[in-house]
Amino acid sequence: MGLPLPAFSFHAWVRLLLGLLLLLVGPAAYATHIVGGEMELQYRRGNTYTLRLNLYFDAINGNPGALDQQMTASIFDKANNRRMQNVVLPLTSNTFVQYTNPACTTPTLSTRKLVYALDITLEPAMYNSTAGYYAAVERCCRNNGISNIVNPQNAAQTFYLEFPAVVRNGRPFIDSTPRIFPPLGDYACRGEMFYYDFGGQDTDGDSLVYDMVTPLNGYSNTVDPSPLQAQPSPYSGITWGAGRSTANQIPGNPTLGIDSRTGRLTVRPSQLGLFVFGVRCTEYRQKVKIGETRRDFQLYVLNCPQNTPPSLQVYNGTGKLPAYVPGRDTLHLVPGGNRCLRIRFTDPDPISRLTLTTRPVNFSGLAPSFTSITTGMVRTAGAPDTLTATLCFPECQDTKGQVYLLDVIVADNGCSLPKLDTVRVAFTALPPPNTPPVLTSTFPTEVTGSAPVIVRIPVGGTYTATLAGTDTDRDPLALSAVGQGFDLAAAGMQFTAQNGTGRADGTFTWQASCEAAAVQENLMVQFRLQETTKCTPSPVVRTVQFVVLPPVDTVRFLPPNIITPNGDGKNDAFELPTLPPDYCDGRFAGIKIYSRWGNEVFHSPERTFRWNGAGSTGMYYYLITFTNGRRYKGWVQVLP
Structure with missing residues (x-):
């Protein structure tokens, strides 16, 4: 007769079944497989960024069942560890890490690079904390054979990066985190100097500084190897083995180190084994830290055949x-x-x-x-x-x-x-001797140290200038003209050149028009005289600015100020045939006439208006407006 079963609650039975299930499927879930990885945040456009996790997977010892199809990244505010959002990153790429020398491939070392990535939105109204933000992904577990940490099969990993607010002082602050150079697929030889370039690239031109750090462990474990979300910091580090530390991660002479400016790793390992190590790349802009990214990785040290240097x-x-x-x-x-x-x-x-x-x-x-x-x-x-x-x-x-x-x-x-x-x-x-060529032109004389020469032409006018380049060495010369940010033809400009040995001639013509004025506010043209010899020196450059002016007034604008609407055919109406001419966006918009008490007595949008005095003598005031904001004010007296 069997013993009676203990009395368990429903929840206790569920926990027991879950525990048994973990025992059955646990090896596939938390199989020791992680080689290392790092995170990146790359600016795309507007408020869109690409969040990416590069995870390196042991292709020899890793259990295929532990290859995740997605990973969850969590973003936090550094000031208070407030969770901003969780981002589910799908697996987008699965490739092998290459050896520097493919002939050196060993069957005991093969690494996959798994890329998890997604475009996310970082709204300025939300991501504006002056302390900045950090992102983290947690996953367990590391390779069982690691030599320099305690209980590697139970050691987890936290992938981590920091980034600044996307707005600063009310203006967009665009930043992409550094991209560390591709990881090594190589192994090191005991007693031989090993070197590898971990130096990064930064699309924003920020300064990068490298140092060795203890790899992060975090909160995931064999019971919960792939959490639904990362916990906020701080994240504990892995536990170093005897004699190992942040400054002595791989035993050697020298021990593993990294050049703070170039990111070049060097070590002459003295022991065989598999060693995990951590590298941090910190990003500075104008000497202020704005972010960082970390890479965990492993280095395999083997006995290698003797190799004498060349x-x-x-x-x-x-x-x-x-x-x-x-x-x-x-x-x-x-x-x-x-x-x-x-x-x-x-x-x-x-x-x-x-x-x-x-x-x-x-x-x-x-x-x-x-x-x-x-x-x-x-x-x-x-x-x-x-x-x-x-x-x-x-x-x-x-x-x-x-x-x-x-x-x-x-x-x-x-x-x-x-x-x-x-x-x-x-x-x-020393290069061969060379006398610089000389460029002359009919443009106005340039004043030394001043802004570019300015040529002002009324709309409808035509301007022509000639240029000549000469060279006493009789080197081939070429003349050219380039609009700074615009096409010459679109602005009504044309340049032709006759290039040759020792001399080049050019002709520049410009038809000033409203279309030219609309192309660009400052029409800057750079004229270049270039020697086309094998040793091409710097060109001789002359920059000219072209400005479109309103048409020249052929008649002086003198409005009449007295009218006598008595029908004698002399000064019977107020009209302005000598108004300034329309010019591009400066066109006649209208006239309004007011009595001395401010009452409007007449208005017209027509340039050819006529006003006969409204049948009352006295003093009146007018306001004339143009579409570009230009205004004319005056008075007119109506007499019997």
């Missing part, structure tokens, strides 16, 4: 001279002289593929280029032990008296990341 030497000219010595030598490139370097590069390891690149250190714009091979195999069948290449500087390179620095880099195809050798070349360069 080496290179740089020679000036033919390669017979002594090799260039960084820090001691400086190249001086002059017109007519040698502007090429010879490079010899090799690798002691067998079957190595080497690749040459260059990287400007303190300059931009013109840079040298290779005129021969930049990639090749060494120490394999049919391949030499050493490769050579030629690097040439442009004839027009001009360092403007400064010393420019250029890194010449050779990389091998070693795993997990290429080994490098770098020679930093210091150089100065």
Whole structure:
């Protein structure tokens, strides 16, 4: 005979059944699968932003049942943790994270990038707190094999970002959070230097600062692995294992660190294992913090085959001279002289593929280029032990008296990341001599240091100017004219040029019209004289402003002030044939005539009006208005 069942309430039975159900399906719900992730908030238009969660999923050990089809993000006010809204983010993309070198793929490491995103509205009337806001997504659990935290299979993760109010001082304050560079699919080798660029991009041009932070744990757990909404902050961090901390997340010499300005990660790991780490990117505008985003990620450290770094030497000219010595030598490139370097590069390891690149250190714009091979195999069948290449500087390179620095880099195809050798070349360069061209024109004389020359033409008038460019070096010249924010033809302007060697001529014509006045308030035209040589210097530029004036009055406006409506044919009516002419938006709107007591006695919208004095002598007053707000006032006396 069985024992009697204990007396349970209905709710107790429900809780018991739910607990049994969690035991049965729990592994699929909270399977250890999360590699890491970060959130982004990108401005779209108006009050619309895209809220995005990039989640990195362990494609080897993660349970497919734990791959969510949607995630819930919660937005809070930083000032008081007030919940602003919950946003359900659907899964929009599922791709693999790529290796830097696909040949280094290992079957023990494969990561998926899951993107959850949705366009949301941030109304200025609602999102105006000066403290700013934060968004969070909570999910459990992390990979079971993580080496540097306690109980990783029970450790959760909170994805987190901060953003400012969308309005400041009554005006829109537009900001997109930084977008951290793509995550690494690579592993690190024990005892070898590992490096990776986590530096971000900011569409608003804000300053970005990076530091290491403890990954966030938050409130989700194995019982509630995917909450319907995130809890407000503060969020607890993960629990570091023995000897680990925010400043020592991955053991090594050096330990894992990040460059605060560039976001470049470096570590020479000293232990094997899987290590989680956290990076924060803080955003500043005018030296004031306006937001931040965090990335949690993992780094797998393996034993790798021995890889000896490649080496290179740089020679000036033919390669017979002594090799260039960084820090001691400086190249001086002059017109007519040698502007090429010879490079010899090799690798002691067998079957190595080497690749040459260059990287400007303190300059931009013109840079040298290779005129021969930049990639090749060494120490394999049919391949030499050493490769050579030629690097040439442009004839027009001009360092403007400064010393420019250029890194010449050779990389091998070693795993997990290429080994490098770098020679930093210091150089100065002078371009070929050149006398600037001269631009003359029939435009009014420009006053040095003043605003652009202004040409004023009455509506209906035509203006013509000629331009001439000359060059004593007999270089090819080209003249052009460009409207600043408008099309020349739309404003009734035309420019033709005859370009040639040592001389260029141009003719500019303009038909001033009401249409031209309506195109743009300030019709600014930039005339440019450009040398079209291989070394193209800055153009000679002249800017002219064109203004449409009202028509010139052919008759002076002198209204009569006495009429005698006696029928003798002389001054019988008040009329104004000499009114200022209509001009574009300045057209005759009407006349009103008032008695001395302010009573209206006459009005007319017609320019050709006639008033015969209303049959009463005395003093009267008139008001004439135009459509552009122009007004004329006066008096007229009616005599017998």
